[in-house]
Amino acid sequence: MKERKTSLELLRIISICLVILCHLYIYNGVFYQEFTPNSIISLFLCAGNSVPCDYIFIGTSSYFLIKKKGKWHPKRLLVFLALVGTLWVLKMSILRGLFGFNNTEYFVDLFLVTGAWWYALQYAALLLYYPLLNKLIYRKNPTLLYLCTAALSVFYLKNGVTNDMNDVNDLIMFVFTYLVMGCLYVHPPKLKFMHRHKKPILIGLAILCNLGMLISCVYTKLPISGIELTVANDYIWHIIGRYCAPAMIVGLCMFELFREWDMPVSKTVLSLSKLTIYVFLLHETTMGIFWYFKKCWNTLNYIPVTEFLFWSAMYIVGCFAFAALVHKLYTWLLEPLWNKLIGKLCNLYTERKSSC
Amino acid sequence: MLGKKERNKAIFKFMFTLFMVCFALFITFYARNVERYNTTILSFNYSYGFISRGLLGTLYLWLNDVLPIDILNFEGVVNVTFIATTIIVAVLFLLALVIVSKCDDLYLTNVEYVILFFAMFFVSMWYSTRNMGRPDVYMMFLTFIGLFLIIYEKFEWLLIPLAILNCMIHQGYVFMFYNIFMYLLAYKVLNTTGKQRKKYVLILGISFICVSVLFLYFNFFSHVGGPEIYDDIVALATMLGDEGEYFDILINHEILGIDPWKEELPSHIYNFVEFFCFSILNLPYLVLGVRLFKNILHAAPTKLEKIKYALIPICALTIMPMYLIKIDFGRWVFAGTAYFSLVILALIALKDKIITEELHALMEDIKARYAYAHLLLIYIVTMIPLYDIHINQITRVITDWLDNTFFHIL
Numbered sequence: 001m002k003e004r005k006t007s008l009e010l011l012r013i014i015s016i017c018l019v020i021l022c023h024l025y026i027y028n029g030v031f032y033q034e035f036t037p038n039s040i041i042s043l044f045l046c047a048g049n050s051v052p053c054d055y056i057f058i059g060t061s062s063y064f065l066i067k068k069k070g071k072w073h074p075k076r077l078l079v080f081l082a083l084v085g086t087l088w089v090l091k092m093s094i095l096r097g098l099f100g101f102n103n104t105e106y107f108v109d110l111f112l113v114t115g116a117w118w119y120a121l122q123y124a125a126l127l128l129y130y131p132l133l134n135k136l137i138y139r140k141n142p143t144l145l146y147l148c149t150a151a152l153s154v155f156y157l158k159n160g161v162t163n164d165m166n167d168v169n170d171l172i173m174f175v176f177t178y179l180v181m182g183c184l185y186v187h188p189p190k191l192k193f194m195h196r197h198k199k200p201i202l203i204g205l206a207i208l209c210n211l212g213m214l215i216s217c218v219y220t221k222l223p224i225s226g227i228e229l230t231v232a233n234d235y236i237w238h239i240i241g242r243y244c245a246p247a248m249i250v251g252l253c254m255f256e257l258f259r260e261w262d263m264p265v266s267k268t269v270l271s272l273s274k275l276t277i278y279v280f281l282l283h284e285t286t287m288g289i290f291w292y293f294k295k296c297w298n299t300l301n302y303i304p305v306t307e308f309l310f311w312s313a314m315y316i317v318g319c320f321a322f323a324a325l326v327h328k329l330y331t332w333l334l335e336p337l338w339n340k341l342i343g344k345l346c347n348l349y350t351e352r353k354s355s356c
Numbered sequence: 357m358l359g360k361k362e363r364n365k366a367i368f369k370f371m372f373t374l375f376m377v378c379f380a381l382f383i384t385f386y387a388r389n390v391e392r393y394n395t396t397i398l399s400f401n402y403s404y405g406f407i408s409r410g411l412l413g414t415l416y417l418w419l420n421d422v423l424p425i426d427i428l429n430f431e432g433v434v435n436v437t438f439i440a441t442t443i444i445v446a447v448l449f450l451l452a453l454v455i456v457s458k459c460d461d462l463y464l465t466n467v468e469y470v471i472l473f474f475a476m477f478f479v480s481m482w483y484s485t486r487n488m489g490r491p492d493v494y495m496m497f498l499t500f501i502g503l504f505l506i507i508y509e510k511f512e513w514l515l516i517p518l519a520i521l522n523c524m525i526h527q528g529y530v531f532m533f534y535n536i537f538m539y540l541l542a543y544k545v546l547n548t549t550g551k552q553r554k555k556y557v558l559i560l561g562i563s564f565i566c567v568s569v570l571f572l573y574f575n576f577f578s579h580v581g582g583p584e585i586y587d588d589i590v591a592l593a594t595m596l597g598d599e600g601e602y603f604d605i606l607i608n609h610e611i612l613g614i615d616p617w618k619e620e621l622p623s624h625i626y627n628f629v630e631f632f633c634f635s636i637l638n639l640p641y642l643v644l645g646v647r648l649f650k651n652i653l654h655a656a657p658t659k660l661e662k663i664k665y666a667l668i669p670i671c672a673l674t675i676m677p678m679y680l681i682k683i684d685f686g687r688w689v690f691a692g693t694a695y696f697s698l699v700i701l702a703l704i705a706l707k708d709k710i711i712t713e714e715l716h717a718l719m720e721d722i723k724a725r726y727a728y729a730h731l732l733l734i735y736i737v738t739m740i741p742l743y744d745i746h747i748n749q750i751t752r753v754i755t756d757w758l759d760n761t762f763f764h765i766l
Contacts, residue, residue, distance in 0.1 A: 074728055081734060085380070092383040101388035102485075109387070167750060168757040345730055352727035 007263035008060060009273035011254065015053035016276045019116070020283040020319055021312060022050030022240065027111040027287065028298045031240065032233045035221050038301050038308045043221060047236070048214035051244050054119070055251025058174060061123060062181040063255070065130045066137060075346050077127040082338040084120050084281065086330065091285045098292045108288065115284040121167070122174045133175065137182035149183055152176040159243040173243055180252070199257070206253035209246035213239050278323035278330075286319045358461045367456050370468045374452060377472065378445065378479045385741050387485035388434060393603040394489035395433050399592035400610060404585040408574035408610050411524035412491060430598045437489035441482055444497045448478060451500050451701075454507060458705040463712050466719040467704055473736060474697035480741035481690055487744060491526040492687060495533050496694065498522050503698060506540050507705045512559060515541065519563040520570065527574040530567050531678045532691040536698050537563065539671040543703070546664045579613030586611055620683050623745055626765045627685045630755040634689065634747045638739070640732055644722065645696065651714045665710070668699060686743040 025031055025042040033039060092113070099108045136145050156176045159169045194201065217239050219225050220232035227235075238244065290296040296311050303311070358366065401413035419436065420427045427436055452471045459467045482493040502518045505511050515537050522529040541560040545553055589611055593602035608614040635642065649669055656662040672695050678688045703711040723729045739748055746752040759765050 074731065077731075089380045089383055096383060101386050164760075166757065167753045348723075348730070349727040352724055355724065 004270055004273070005259070005263075006265050006269050007258045007261040008255075010263065010266075010269050011056060011258040012060065012273050012276045013269065015056045016279050017316055018046060018050045019053045020279060020316065022046040022053075023116060023283060024287060024296060024312065024315055025300070026240070027107065027115075027284075028296065028300045030301045031236050033301045034229060035223055036301050037305050038303070039221060040218060041305065041308065043217050043236070044214065047217035047239060048210035048212075048247075048250065051240055051242065051247035052210070052251035052254060054242060055177060055248045056255050057119070058177045059181055059252050059255040061126065062178045063185065063259070065126070066134060066178075066182055066185060068130075069134070069138070072131045073346070074349055075342060077124065078342045078345060079338070080124060080127060082342065083277070083330070084124065086334055086338075087278070087281045087326070088117070090326065091282060094285050095288050098288055108291075112284040112288050112291075116280065118165075118167070118170050120281065122170050125171065126174055126178070130178070133178050133182065137179070137186050142183070142187045145179060145182060145187070149176065149179040152179065156243060157245060160238070160241070160245050163238050163241040163243065165242055169243060177248065177252075180248075184252070184256075199260075202253040202257050206250045206257070209250045209253075213244070213246055213250075272320070275320060275323040275327055278327045279319050282323055282326060283319045286322045287315070289322075290315060290318065363461060363464075366464060367453070370456060370464075370471075371449070371453060374449065374472060374475055378449075378475060381476065381480045381740070382483050385480050385484040386438075387483075387488070388438070389485045389598070390430075390433050390437050390489040391486060392597045392601045393606055394437075394487075394491075395430065395596040395598065396593045396603040396606050397491060398433060398596050399589050399602070399607075404588065405581055406573075406578065407585075408578045409491065409524075409526050411521065412494060428592075428595050430596060433489065433596050441488065441493060444482070444493055444500070445479060447497060447500050448475060451503060454504065455701050455705045458507070458707070460712070463704070463716045466716050467701070467712075469719065469733065470697060470701060470715070472733065474693065474701070476736050476740055477690060477693050477697075477742060481686075484741040484743075487687075487741070490687075490744075492532065492690070494525050495522045495529050498525075499533050499536055499694075499698070502537055503540075503702050506537075506544075506702060512555070515559055516563045516566060520566050523567045523570040523574070527571045528678065528682075530571040531674050531676075532688070533694065534563075534567055535671040535674040535695055536702075538674070539667055539695075539699055540702055542667055542671070543664060546660060546667075579611065582611040582613060617681070622765055623683045626755060626759060627683055627745070627747075629758060629763065629765070630747050630751045631679070631685055631689075633754045633758075634685075634751045637750065640735065644718065644732075648714060648718050651718060652710055655710050655714055661710070668696075671699075672696065684744045686745065686747045689747055690742050 021042075022045075025046060030039055030042045031046075095108060095112055102109070136148065139145065152172060152175060155169075155172050159172065217236050220227045220235050225232075239247075287296065296315050300308060300311065397409055398413045398416045400407055400410045401417050402410045403414075403417070404410070416427070416433075416436070420432075426432065452475065455471065456464060456467060478496070481487050482490070482496075487493070498518045498521055502515050505514055519529075519534060519537055522533065526532075538560065541556050541563070544556040545560060548556060586607065589607055590602065593607065594600045596602075605616050605619075609616055649665070652665045652668075653662055656665050672692060675688055675691050675695070678691070679685065682688075700711060700715065704715070719729075738750055742748055743752065746755075
């Protein structure tokens with residue numbers, strides 16, 4: 001049984017809630033439509049918080065993968081791919097069943113079909129190449145690691161400016177974050193001051209970056225700023241884009257703070273955290289179901305504030321409920337079959353590895 | 357050695373897996389859409405004379421006359437294309453079934469991998485929005501029919517009309533898919549003697565002359581009456597296209613004979629960079645392919661046998677002109693994949709000992725040497741679906757990135 005740290009699991013739950021909320025608001029245009037109380041609430045909730053959550057997930061995965069010093073084994077990758085493949089077929093079947101095969105009216109093909117699955121692709125790739133990165137990280141002389149991280153930071157920062165989201169730039173983002181985590185945890189900076197005042201520094205950095213993103217986003221949207229809507233939207237689009245450097249700082253600071261927090265074990269947190277991957281992979285499907293019934297639809301920005309908050313909460317509850325149902329069905333019906341197949345493949349792998 | 361029951365069970369298991377994989381790909385990539393370059397081609401028909409790419413349009417108009425419903429509209433094109441593609445996929449399944457049922461027990465698993473490999477490319481590509489309804493899929497259909505004839509060694513003379521029909525669907529067939537018939541007929545010429553050999557020489561010779569003549573005619577002489585029929589074709593293409601849209605470049609090219617080569621040049625250069633990226637990403641399969649042919653040539657005992665197998669990569673070179681003169685590298689990559697997969701599978705079904713044993717030995721060797729060899733089947737998922745001008749999404753993104761950062765071609 002995998003040992004889980006409750007504080008990190010709690011962080012994952014909070015993060016997934018913010019990520020799916022952010023997608024709800026992006027796909028319904030709440031961030032980009034004209035100023036309303038709802039658009040400001042959504043910015044408050046998400047502008048400085050949601051993208052850092054992406055980095056919290058990458059940071060968490062990186063942290064545990066960096067600690068894995070053993071040889072590469074395909075089990076983890078195969079288990080992940082089996083889950084992703086199954087949920088993908090389920091998601092596509094539901095969305096196609098509800099909206100048909102070529103639906104542009106509801107932006108289904110634009111948002112819900114591809115949506116946030118870039119993360120799954122990049123994570124699967126990371127599970128393949130992380131041993132190479134670990135080799136680089138665990139070199140006695142970290143100069144090459146620093147050089148690679150510095151070189152990647154140039155591309156990463158450039159991507160933050162252009163905000164051109166694609167697979168190559170996602171790969172750069174993943175590798176860069178992984179290497180940064182490697183620098184921080186395997187070759188930590190030897191500054192006494194940093195160690196002595198670690199917590200206040202992390203909190204300070206996180207708050208500074210978070211408030212910077214939040215205030216600037218909200219300000220550009222306020223009518224008193226006098227900034228044109230298109231210009232404001234372009235700015236917000238950069239801030240809530242994947243390659244935002246302050247978001248990375250917030251994400252990694254939050255990860256470290258929660259990692260150090262010795263939280264008592266909570267069964268509720270642990271069982272909810274098991275659902276996070278299902279929630280992440282299926283939240284667009286849940287949104288599709290809401291959309292089909294014309295709920296949480298793109299009038300979201302214009303409904304009364306209480307209704308807005310109610311439907312946002314309902315959406316989160318819906319995502320978790322659907323995820324719990326699918327999780328139950330998957331572990332009951334399909335997981336044993338997949339495990340059998342994966343077990344066979346892994347046995348083959350072990351046999352062949354030992355005979356090679 | 358498997359018993360009859362166990363063998364049937366193994367084949368059923370494979371066919372079920374094939375079906376499930378193809379269903380998942382269909383759910384993922386089918387987009388209930390036919391792009392305007394594929395609707396426009398249906399407006400070319402032989403009521404305007406013997407013009408290039410006119411067969412599909414003629415058949416479509418005939419279908420419209422026969423059916424009690426009007427299909428001369430976009431909805432009709434989408435429905436008919438979907439049904440036709442599904443029938444062609446069903447024929448692919450049948451071909452897979454024939455091949456595995458003709459394969460010896462020992463080699464079954466590795467042959468199934470090759471079929472899965474090809475089916476994943478096939479289904480994802482021809483159901484996806486860019487290529488739904490492309491003439492290539494109909495050429496593949498006739499090629500499958502030809503493969504049945506070759507495998508069962510019956511009515512092989514029908515390969516001549518099949519090749520002619522393919523050329524009438526799209527003259528590019530000569531470079532893209534004719535090599536499948538060409539190689540298999542050449543193989544039979546070298547594998548037989550006496551009257552049988554003469555028969556195959558005749559089929560090969562006649563089909564080769566027919567497709568060559570048709571190619572030359574369609575490419576250089578079929579545009580003569582173009583300006584007179586242009587307006588009628590545009591009117592029909594408007595009826596068939598989504599919201600009345602049609603693809604003028606195709607009409608200008610095929611009906612008026614205006615070559616878009618100059619406009620396509622930047623995309624063509626971009627294609628070469630993309631192809632380079634694709635080759636690097638595909639290195640595992642390329643290395644396997646090269647090793648396979650090296651082993652096959654090594655295993656061939658006589659000079660004649662060596663020539664027989666050396667012809668496999670040589671016949672693949674017919675696709676080269678397409679890379680050099682036309683964009684749409686995604687389609688050329690598919691043509692190459694289809695050629696090697698189908699030729700190898702046909703030879704296995706024909707019980708060619710060297711091909712079957714060498715393929716099996718290579719795959720067993722790879723599996724024994726690299727414990728993670730099975731990941732090669734998962735790796736294909738990143739390569740599909742093949743597009744048209746771009747090869748696939750991954751190479752497109754990488755080449756876009758390279759282009760924006762360094763080359764600035766487009």
